Amino acid sequence: MLFIDLIQETYIALTTNKVRSGLTMLGIVIGIASVIAMIAVGQGAQKSVEDRIQSIGSNLLMIRPGAARSPGQTVSQGQGSSTSLSLEDADAIGREIDGLSAVAPSVSGNYQVVADGSNTRTSVTGTLPAYAAVRNVSMDSGSFFTEAHDARRAKVAVIGPDVRDELFPDETDLTGKKIRINGIDFTVLGLTATKGGSGMDSSDDVVYVPLSTAMQYLTGSDSLSMISVTVSDQALMDQASADISSLLFERHGLSDSDTADFRVMNQSDIVETASSVTETFTLLLGAVAGISLVVGGIGIMNMMLTTVTERTREIGLRKAIGAKGRDIRKQFLVESVALTFLGGVVGIGVGWLTATLLTKFASVSTSVSTSSVVLSFGVSAGIGILFGYYPARRAARLNPIEALRYE
Amino acid sequence: MIECRNISKIYRNGDNxxxxxxxxxxxxxxxxxxxIMGPSGSGKSTLMNVLxxxxxxxxxxYFLDGRDVSVLSEDELAEIRIRKIGFVFQSFNLLPRTSVMRNVMLPLIYEGVPHARxxxxxxxxxxxxEFPESRWNHLSNQLSGGQMQRVAIARALVNAPSLILADEPTGNLDTKTGELVMAAFRKLNLEKGHTVILITHEHDIARYADRIITVRDGRIVSDFPNRDVRSA
Structure with missing residues (x-):
């Protein structure tokens, strides 16, 4: 039997009963479309989480003070409340630990910021110029402050786009504008570029000032809220983290980890945790969609079995005039694979469209990956073979004499 | 071309x-x-299936063209069926909703004959x-019984088999159409030299043949030349 005949026979068989073929195919279309769309939603979520975390800075270690405890007491006042981190600690880390590309100590607090009659409450971060590199802060206009500003405790500030929207909604050039933070006048040096993120930890709703200025005029203390460190190589992250811990243990005169007055947080750990959560999420969505694909496959099997029964006499005739078992088997197998294959193609289109519409109208971030398309293509063809094999084998094994007598 | 020696067929159904x-x-x-004549249940259909x-x-x-076919595999048997045997059934067995041409070409598809040929x-x-050319592209279910049977005969002929087996070919036709169908067989036999084996229980139909074998209870009870061949 020639291949072209196989295709022609399949075409005739499928178009003879268009409604039934169409409905059966619909099962596969829905299955494949939901797999594509659900995986796109899952991967979109994964991508946006990863992007957000990456925007904070890659290869980042964050050292924060631990919980403050009064001497002899065990009442914790919460993480980050301790005043144990000092600028000297930051200097020591920069000096003594290998493999670091930048160290940026910072203090932060929430203050009322006022300009030209508008005001907002926002997070003010006092830090060193290295912070811009460590935390991936880039400038939209103007410039970040310099070491010189810090050295002379200059009252200058760099503001984030969300703060600009609150204070200077109509201004384009902010350089030289005055803002008051906690009652003290600061001159605006520049505007940072939008990084995205929303809600509590938006890195756009922030004002940056030099570290020494913040310590003197705002916090009035020389303890740090955080030391951010970038490691030159991803592979050195764990080593650097351990080195920093032991250095700080030594400097703070601590002996065991239970008494630690600081925490070292690893950016890649956070990324990994977040990724594994969204991966599970993707897997779950995919599995739910996969169930509908299996149901579609059972629909195919059901239709093929019906077809084999309906066409029993015809199969008997074909065998009588000389069709071999494998000719018959091929014919029915190609029929079911054609159904799932076409269903798969349409399903990929529908799934992709669904993902696009979800992004457009429901602002759900989606990402249709090539691998999910290839996968569902393979799966749909595979389902055709899997669920078509049993009916095809049944057809091929029919006894021609009995099949010809079948009523 | 055919030689059967002491052929028996026993169906076992449990202990029966x-x-x-x-x-x-x-x-x-x-x-x-x-x-081959005989009442129903005489074993003539079984004989036809074996042949x-x-x-x-x-x-x-069973020797077909000098070859013992009782030892061949199913695929080998299918191969011989496609090259040497054409079947005509009582119920025509055309593919439904399929054109006359495609029905006739069906055996050629399995034989792998190129499209043009x-x-x-x-x-x-x-x-x-003698099927009217104007109906070659009609669908099989738009034909009358006699026309369907002629399409079925054409299908049996198309791969030029040496043996045509017809199982009650006139069973579903009225007398007049039956006569026309028998005339077609007669003509093929006389003009093209096809060997035709006709299975029937009607004496009138059997009379078209040169030789009549009568079967009863699985045994051949008579085998003689027909001296009174009905002309078409």
């Missing part, structure tokens, strides 16, 4: 044994027109059974 054929022996020469290689005998040997052979076969 049904003897459908009981030691049938006969031979058929090339170009013969043979009728058509759809069934294998429980014992005995197929329509040529199909046209030739349709002409041989």
């Amino acid at each position: 044994e049904t003897v459908a054929l009981d030691g049938a022996s006969f031979s058929v020469r090339d170009g013969e027109f043979l009728a 058509g290689l759809l069934d294998s005998p429980s014992s005995g040997t 197929r329509s040529e052979l199909a046209e030739e076969a349709l002409r041989a059974v």
Whole structure:
């Protein structure tokens, strides 16, 4: 039997009963479309989480003070409340630990910021110029402050786009504008570029000032809220983290980890945790969609079995005039694979469209990956073979004499 | 061309044994027109299935063109069926909702004949059974019984088989159409030299053949030349 005949026979068989073929195919279309769309939603979520975390800075270690405890007491006042981190600690880390590309100590607090009659409450971060590199802060206009500003405790500030929207909604050039933070006048040096993120930890709703200025005029203390460190190589992250811990243990005169007055947080750990959560999420969505694909496959099997029964006499005739078992088997197998294959193609289109519409109208971030398309293509063809094999084998094994007598 | 030696067929259904054929022996020469007659249940259908290689005998040997076919595999039997045997059934068994041409070409598809050659052979076969050319592209379910049976005969002829097996070919037709169909067989036998084996229970139909074998209870009870051949 020639291949072209196989295709022609399949075409005739499928178009003879268009409604039934169409409905059966619909099962596969829905299955494949939901797999594509659900995986796109899952991967979109994964991508946006990863992007957000990456925007904070890659290869980042964050050292924060631990919980403050009064001497002899065990009442914790919460993480980050301790005043144990000092600028000297930051200097020591920069000096003594290998493999670091930048160290940026910072203090932060929430203050009322006022300009030209508008005001907002926002997070003010006092830090060193290295912070811009460590935390991936880039400038939209103007410039970040310099070491010189810090050295002379200059009252200058760099503001984030969300703060600009609150204070200077109509201004384009902010350089030289005055803002008051906690009652003290600061001159605006520049505007940072939008990084995205929303809600509590938006890195756009922030004002940056030099570290020494913040310590003197705002916090009035020389303890740090955080030391951010970038490691030159991803592979050195764990080593650097351990080195920093032991250095700080030594400097703070601590002996065991239970008494630690600081925490070292690893950016890649956070990324990994977040990724594994969204991966599970993707897997779950995919599995739910996969169930509908299996149901579609059972629909195919059901239709093929019906077809084999309906066409029993015809199969008997074909065998009588000389069709071999494998000719018959091929014919029915190609029929079911054609159904799932076409269903798969349409399903990929529908799934992709669904993902696009979800992004457009429901602002759900989606990402249709090539691998999910290839996968569902393979799966749909595979389902055709899997669920078509049993009916095809049944057809091929029919006894021609009995099949010809079948009523 | 056919030689059957002591062919038996026993169906076992649990403890029951049904003897459908009981030691049938006969031979058929090339170009013969043979009728196998018998009442229903006499074993003539079983004999036809064995002769058509759809069934294998429980014992005995069957030589087709000098070859013992009782030892061949299913695929080998299918191969012989496609090259040497054409079937015509009582209920026509055309593919429904399919054109006359495609129905006739069906055996050629399984034989792997190239496309261009197929329509040529199909046209030739349709002409041989005098099927009107205007209906070649009609669908099989738009035809009358007599026309369907002629399409079925054309299908049996298309791969130029040496043996045509017809199982009650007039059973579903009225007398007049039946006569026309029998005339077509007669003509094929006389003009093209096809060996025709006709299975029937009607004496009138059997009379078209040159030789009549009568079967009863699985045994051949008579085998004689027909001196009174009905002319078409």
